[in-house]
Amino acid sequence: IFGNPESPAVSALSSADYQKTLKMVGYKVTTCTGTDECARELKGKKFDVVLADAKDAQAAKEQTGSTVVAVLMKASKEEVKEAKNTYGQAFDASGGSLKLPSVINRAANQPTAGL
Numbered sequence: 001i002f003g004n005p006e007s008p009a010v011s012a013l014s015s016a017d018y019q020k021t022l023k024m025v026g027y028k029v030t031t032c033t034g035t036d037e038c039a040r041e042l043k044g045k046k047f048d049v050v051l052a053d054a055k056d057a058q059a060a061k062e063q064t065g066s067t068v069v070a071v072l073m074k075a076s077k078e079e080v081k082e083a084k085n086t087y088g089q090a091f092d093a094s095g096g097s098l099k100l101p102s103v104i105n106r107a108a109n110q111p112t113a114g115l
Contacts, residue, residue, distance in 0.1 A: 001031040002038050002060040003053035008073040010053050012093035021097040027104065039063060049107045054083050054090070061087070067107045 003010040012018060014031060022029050030047070032038035042064050050068045052060035057070040070083035070090045083090030089107040091100055 001029065001051045002064075002068075003033070003056040003071075005033045007053040007055070009071040009093050012073060013051055013071060018093075018097045018100065021100060025101045027101075049104050051091075051104075054079075057083070057087055067110060069103055069107045 032041040047066045054070040
């Protein structure tokens with residue numbers, strides 16, 4: 001999980017409900033809260049998918065080279081569509097944690113070329 005902990009989207013992903021859901025389906029969760037910390041966490045590591053606030057998604061993509069899921073909060077359909085067009089996958093965290101694993105699975109299986 002990449003981004004500012006003050007972000008509503010990152011805050012939702014960091015909640016106990018989301019953490020429990022991610023761990024229950026077998027994901028190992030690493031969280032970083034700023035550019036410098038994320039750079040340290042990412043150095044020399046490979047991540048299949050990075051969840052990032054939509055505002056931080058481009059930076060996450062550039063720093064990790066991983067597939068990024070842009071995470072929004074209370075987003076309009078148009079905002080979600082735009083994020084999907086840009087990153088391949090997007091997730092509105094205001095809808096609860098149960099749909100997130102399927103979004104991550106789709107992101108992990110999508111080709112990264114052109115993103």
